[in-house]
Amino acid sequence: MEFQCLTDLKCLSKMPKSHSSDIDRLIQVLAKVPGLGPRSARRAVLMMLKKKESLMTPLAERLEAVAETVGECEICGNLDTHNPCHVCEDVRRDSSTLCIVEEVADLWALDRSEGYKGLYHVLGGTLSALDGVGPDQLNISSLMERIESGTIKEVILALNATVDGQTTSHYISDRLSEFEQVKITALAHGLPVGGELDYLDDGTLMAAMRARNSIE
Amino acid sequence: MEFQCLTDLKCLSKMPKSHSSDIDRLIQVLAKVPGLGPRSARRAVLMMLKKKESLMTPLAERLEAVAETVGECEICGNLDTHNPCHVCEDVRRDSSTLCIVEEVADLWALDRSEGYKGLYHVLGGTLSALDGVGPDQLNISSLMERIESGTIKEVILALNATVDGQTTSHYISDRLSEFEQVKITALAHGLPVGGELDYLDDGTLMAAMRARNSIE
Known part of the structure; x- marks a missing residue:
């Protein structure tokens, strides 16, 4: 009995791709954000690619800035750029x-x-x-x-x-x-x-x- | 008649803030992503701040990489890192x-x-x-x-x-x-x-x- 193409992993790995793995990896990371899943992450990436200057680049910059500067307040445990917090x-x-x-x-x-x-x-x-x-x-x-x-x-x-x-x-x-x-x-x-x-x-x-x- | 504090804009602007405007700006940008609104963006940012190394920084890096490298295919109009696309x-x-x-x-x-x-x-x-x-x-x-x-x-x-x-x-x-x-x-x-x-x-x-x- 032959396996169908859909269940044959070798066949899947040879499948031609419609976009590069960079985009795939972005979708995978974005899908981990609470509120988004794989489908909505794909839709969000496509939308962001259309609005690169107004959405994608600012989002990347602000995520980086916040990831670098925000930490836990040593007094109360709030998250803020200042320590102690606002x-x-x-x-x-x-x-x-x-x-x-x-x-x-x-x-x-x-x-x-x-x-x-x-x-x-x-x-x-x-x-x-x-x-x-x-x-x-x-x-x-x-x-x-x-x-x-x-x-x-x-x-x-x-x-x-x-x-x-x-x-x-x-x-x-x-x-x-x-x-x-x-x-x-x-x-x-x-x-x-x-x-x-x-x-x-x-x-x-x-x-x-x-x-x-x-x-x- | 005095205005209530809730409707008085001066009062609102003087209101003490629980976090810095950097975080606010990130929430505002993230809320524009389709599938997320202001509330879910806030929740997502808080969750990402807890998982900085595994989620926030990789997301920032991949967004930047994709924003820089992905463009429209000149033949078919697909979005990809290659031109012509995959x-x-x-x-x-x-x-x-x-x-x-x-x-x-x-x-x-x-x-x-x-x-x-x-x-x-x-x-x-x-x-x-x-x-x-x-x-x-x-x-x-x-x-x-x-x-x-x-x-x-x-x-x-x-x-x-x-x-x-x-x-x-x-x-x-x-x-x-x-x-x-x-x-x-x-x-x-x-x-x-x-x-x-x-x-x-x-x-x-x-x-x-x-x-x-x-x-x-």
Whole structure:
């Protein structure tokens, strides 16, 4: 029985190519970017090749510049071109409150919302027994040092409302309970703004009901 | 009445930033890549910053390399590091058939399907009265020159099955009718492989019915 051409690897390797391997390699790397897959990466490369001056070259230059200059802030773990980062260096911020987040993305998201003007501390993940992440893998010792320095009066736990996030919140509030002068708070649970009751899960509805406020 | 902070532009410009403008500019450029928007670009940048060596730097280098080396093939309009491109230079291909496609993406797609081993010609779009695209804006004069050279025996019109694509097909087959030795064909219409009748549009079903084949 003969193999069909489609399954015959020798045949595939001899297949004539419509473009060079340089383009292929670019597509392969671009496909690893979250949000893109092999198909959308191919489409993106074709589009960029049409807009070389306005898109492809600037993108290459900026990626290189950012890759060279951006690093982790030694104080809070934010990613920035400065070290310490813009947030830690900003004297207008309230240095007595510290908001603990899982990832840099959460820091940026909270900062965009403009509901908070204090400092941050990025843990770099959550405790997870399954993934083998213990307290030593997170930025918890640097957090303890910041709090020991004594300027912080309130710690806001702004971790994700997932099981791992809440476990980590509990762990941190336990560790912080030795500092009696520090108030520990957590983000409120409730209806998301613009959310419809009908589409919300039971857990959120229950939390919103439990934390109901009196309207005066 | 005082404006709220959210709508006050002065206030926004004074707003403390959580990261430097270099990162912002990278996000802005990346958000222009098709398939990504501002939100997914931000997520992609954060992910890339975590994988600088394995993702960000290689991506920057490959983008630069491709932007520098890739250009349009002077014969067929394909995008490649070589000029003439891999397809036009491949002696194993059947140089007597020419497949006309709208875009380079279509050329790559047909070539991946391995159902065709001839040459290609990329029009660079379709005729469109609304967008002001006439025959002079497409690679039609170079197409006529290739056919006048006399080696081509069959022209396959592989344009999209859209109104503009079919209009352009008609226009090209009209122009080619003067070459009596050239056979003009078009891709078949019918059921897509793996497609279910129930989900297909009426036009496709009608075309498939009209072009039905006898099974022997």
